[in-house]
Every structure is written in structure tokens, then in C-alpha cells.
Amino acid sequence: MNLGVILLDLSLANLPNEAVVALRIAIIILVFFVISKLGRRLIDALLDPERITGGLSDRRVNTLRGLARSLLKYSIYFIGGVMILEELGVPTTSILAGAGILGLAVGFGAQNLVRDVITGFFILFEDQFAVGDYVTVSGVTGYVDEMGLRVTKIRSWTxxxxxxxxxxIEQVTNYARNGSGVLFEVTVAYEEDLDQVISVINDTCHKMAQEIPDPVIEEPRALGVVDLGDQGATIQIFGLVKPMEHWGYTRELRKRLKAEFERVGIEIPYPHRVIMKKQGGGESGDAF
Known part of the structure; x- marks a missing residue:
């Protein structure tokens, strides 16, 4: 027998039983900590979007990686917990044999945990959303930052x-599928020729789509007059771009439309205030 093992056995024999149990529990925790670190590195290496080619998208690979991490974590918790209970003298074998793993979980009041895990599998199987998608779930809107077997983490834009x-999670709205709409309205003065305004809008939209073609799915265009309000005629614009590209595209298109309106002399109405003041017995007016 190895001399080191003999010496270790002799040293443990001289320790109180409580100290030996505490030492064994500490070793179990250390071993499973190392396994956890190595397992996460292995998962990250195997489920790397740059290494995996084929039918799986990056968002799908990232989701599977998060689930694999979650499965590893809970497996380590369970196995390590059982081993620690055995060191403490708890008869885990008879408990598991008598009730089964699921029965043990339910017996400890973990019905919600089982429901969370089952729902997580269905979300993944049905591909309702994945890591990186912009969604609304349970009244919360944001990007899916992480998806595990039990919980989903949503990161809001703030x-x-x-x-x-x-x-x-009972209802999901996923904004990252198919395309995102570029939808906004512009208001022009009643004195303007609406046919000319619509033509300028469509020309500007077409020019921008030619200069920035990558995100465009359906080229934005003027749908027509949607309102005749107090300040002027409102024209609605709609187009379709790649998922989550609509915010930046809409901001740039608004800026270009304003510049083009100024260039051709189309007025964008805004509130004016006229102040009347008396000067030397007369009245004069200044408009602001």
C-alpha cells in the first residue's frame, strides 16, 4: 500500500469523527467545484458558434450552451448534495428507492421547480425564443440574456x-423573427402639394435603401394621408427591415427626410406664438 495513503489514514484515525466528516464534506465541495469549472469550459468549447456549422444558428447554439450549463449546475448540486447527506448519516438510498427522484422533489415542496424545468424544455423544443432575441415575457421587455432550465434572464435596454x-412564462411576444417594421408619421402644412410631398418621401426612402441595402427587407414608402389635424396633413410611412434594425434605420430616415424637406422648401408645421406689445400708443406684433 502507498505510504502516503497509510499516513493519511493514520492521521484521519487520530481526528475526531466530526472533524473527519467535515474534512470529507470539504473535499466533496472542492472536487465538485473543480468539476463545475472544467465542465463549463468544456461546454463553452463544444458549443462555440464559430466552431459549429450546419443548421444551427448562433442564437440557437447560445441557447443550448446556456441550458447545458444549467443542467450541469443542477446535476452537480444534486449529486453533491446526496453525497454530503450520506456523509452526515442521512439514508439517501432508502429515500430515493422508496419515493423516486421526482417524488423526492415533490415531497420537499418543489412542484414549482419541476414546472419551471418542464416549461423550459418546451420553450427550447418549440423554439419560442433564444438568447439574443428581443421579447416581451411576463410583462417584461428586453433581450434574452440567458436561458436556463429553471429561469430566463431578460436584460432591458436600460x-x-x-x-x-x-x-x-405564459405568453411570449418575440420581436426578433421575420422582420421589424419601420413605421412613423410626418406632418406637413396644408399649403403644401401632398402629391409632391409623397413623391419626395418615396424618393428619399428609395435613395436611402440603395445606399444602405443590407437591413432592408421591404423598402419604406409613404402609405398616404392618415390624418388631417390642427397643424397639417399627416402622412404615414412603412417599411420592413431585419429584426431589431428598425430603431436605427427609422432615426436615420427621419433625419434625411427633414433635410430633404428643408432643401425643397416643404414646411413642417410647429406651434407659433404671437406676442402683441404697445409702443408709443400703437401696437406691434412679433411672432415666435
Missing amino acids: GEIHIIPNGK
Whole structure:
């Protein structure tokens, strides 16, 4: 027998039983900590979007990576917990044999945990959303930052992380599929020729789509007059771009339309204030 093992056995024999149990529990925790670190590195290496080619998209690979991490974590928690209970003298074998793993979980009041895990599998199987998608779930809107077996983490555009149990997800709105709409309105003065205005809008939209073609799915165009308000005629514009590209595209298109309106002399109405003041017994007016 190895001399080191003999010496270790002798040293453990001289320790109190409680100290030996504590040492074994510490070793179990250390071993599973190392396994957790190595397992995460292995998962990251195997489920790397740059290494995987074929039918899986990057967002799908990232989702599977998050689920694999979650599965590894809970497996380590369960196995390590059982081993620690055994060191403490708890008869885990008889408990598991008598009730089964699922029965044990339900017996400890973990019905919600089981529901969260099952719902997580269905979300993945049905491809309702994936990591990187912009969604609304349980009243929270943001990007899917992480998806695990039990919880989904949503990051809002202001940076907050919302942690939602999968079992609470009953309705999902996914904005990252098919395309995102470029939809906004512009108002021009009643004195303007509306046919000319619509022509200028369509020309500007077409020119921008030619200069920035990558995100465009359906070229934006003027749909027509949608309102005759107090300040002028309102024209609605609609187009379709790649998912989540609509915010930046809309901002740029608005800026170009304003510049083009100014160039050709189309007035964008805005509130004016006229102040009347008396000067030497008479009245004069200044418009602001």
C-alpha cells in the first residue's frame, strides 16, 4: 500500500469523527467545484458558434450552451448534495428507492421547480425564443440574456436584469423573427402639394435603401394621408427591415427626410406664438 495513503489514514484515525466528516464534506465541495469549472469550459468549447456549422444558428447554439450549463449546475448540486447527506448519516438510498427522484422533489415542496424545468424544455423544443432575441415575457421587455432550465434572464435596454421563472412564462411576444417594421408619421402644412410631398418621401426612402441595402427587407414608402389635424396633413410611412434594425434605420430616415424637406422648401408645421406689445400708443406684433 502507498505510504502516503497509510499516513493519511493514520492521521484521519487520530481526528475526531466530526472533524473527519467535515474534512470529507470539504473535499466533496472542492472536487465538485473543480468539476463545475472544467465542465463549463468544456461546454463553452463544444458549443462555440464559430466552431459549429450546419443548421444551427448562433442564437440557437447560445441557447443550448446556456441550458447545458444549467443542467450541469443542477446535476452537480444534486449529486453533491446526496453525497454530503450520506456523509452526515442521512439514508439517501432508502429515500430515493422508496419515493423516486421526482417524488423526492415533490415531497420537499418543489412542484414549482419541476414546472419551471418542464416549461423550459418546451420553450427550447418549440423554439419560442433564444438568447439574443428581443421579447416581451411576463410583462417584461428586453433581450434574452440567458436561458436556463429553471429561469430566463431578460436584460432591458436600460441595463436591468429581470429573472423570470420559466413556469411563469405564459405568453411570449418575440420581436426578433421575420422582420421589424419601420413605421412613423410626418406632418406637413396644408399649403403644401401632398402629391409632391409623397413623391419626395418615396424618393428619399428609395435613395436611402440603395445606399444602405443590407437591413432592408421591404423598402419604406409613404402609405398616404392618415390624418388631417390642427397643424397639417399627416402622412404615414412603412417599411420592413431585419429584426431589431428598425430603431436605427427609422432615426436615420427621419433625419434625411427633414433635410430633404428643408432643401425643397416643404414646411413642417410647429406651434407659433404671437406676442402683441404697445409702443408709443400703437401696437406691434412679433411672432415666435
